[in-house]
Amino acid sequence: MGNFERYLSVWVALCIIAGVLLGNLIPELFVFIASLEWAHINFVMAVLIWIMIYPMMVQIDFSAIKDVGRKPKGLALTLVINWLIKPFSMAALGWLFFNVLFASMVAPQSANEYIAGMILLGVAPCTAMVFVWSQLTKGDPNYTLVQVSVNDVIMIFAFAPITALLLGVSDISVPWETLLFSVLLYVVLPLVAGVITRRHLRSEPSEDRIESFLANVKPWSVIGLLATVVLLFGFQAKSILAQPLTIVLIAIPLLIQTYGIFLIAFVAALIIKLPQNVAAPACLIGTSNFFELAVAVAISLFGLHSGATLATVVGVLVEVPVMLSLVYFINRTKHWFPVAHE
Secondary structure, X not given: OHHHHHOHHHHHHHHHHHHHHHHHHOHHHHHHHHHOEEOOEEHHHHHHHHHXXXXXXXXXXXXXXXXXXXXXXXXXXXXXXXXXXXXXXXXXXXXXXXXXXXXXXXXXXHHHXXXXXXXXXXXXXXXXXXXXXXXXXXXXXXXXXXXXXXXXXXXXXXXXXXHHHHHOOOOOOOOHHHHHHHHHHHHHHHHHHHHHHHHHHHOOOOOOHHHHXXXXXXXXXXXXXXXXXXXXXXXXXXXXXXXXXXXXXXXXXXXXXXXHHHHHHHHHHXXXXXXXXXXXXXXXXXXXXXXXXXXXXXXXXXXXXXXXXXXXXXXXXXXXXXXXXXXXXXXHOHXXXXXXXX
């Protein structure tokens, strides 16, 4: 897997191309796969994400989670970025680009919907994929679990009020089925499976059973990521070719937001001297988004074919390539951070 992971960005680029081509050549297949959902959660995507997350969950040692409280700075950084900076910077960028810089290129109604979609992405920090990014940067799995869990609890109470404030809408309909079902699928179930697997492996006489098992299942994690990329771009293949300029216009502020938020978190992590295995997931959890929830709320509030829904979908499309570039950067700069103490 060494060489395969080394050229992961190449395989992702090929999967993007494959997804767009297949989505236009055999759209019926992707329509059928897209129909396999409940509460806006696609079951095929859920299985693939589950495959990606499962190896990370096997690494979690519950006996070590109690030690996370001794390192509160990483969790504090995550919370400040996710809830005090990211939603408001996303709203500001959306307003700047679509009401000022792109005002002559986009109809006012469409501009407002694109801004709304961006806001929905900004208020929904990542729940599932952050486990993948943490694994690729050798992040502390115990710390990552705590970060995700705390963010999920806060999201239950803060998502609707912050969204209502930024959208200027008094009655936000939060799809609780999507929120709770996603947490169940992407956190609780793989965590339970990981705990059971780890307990079983520890009962074996060989001491390196866990390491051997992880070496065998980690390739499936990357395969799950690549298959997810094919599906994501296959689902939106028609839109990508039909509205290329609109997608580029939406992608520009999203890219600036993503890299900008990462830069803020990265510099802050250096200043407060976080170890790399804590700094990596702390930076990446605020940079990526809980796109299932954002898309579901956009559909609920604005409709399936609205500009808001399109903006959330563009957020999905740019996330994987962008996050891989940030994973690469973190891995190249790991020597900038202090060494973690066990």
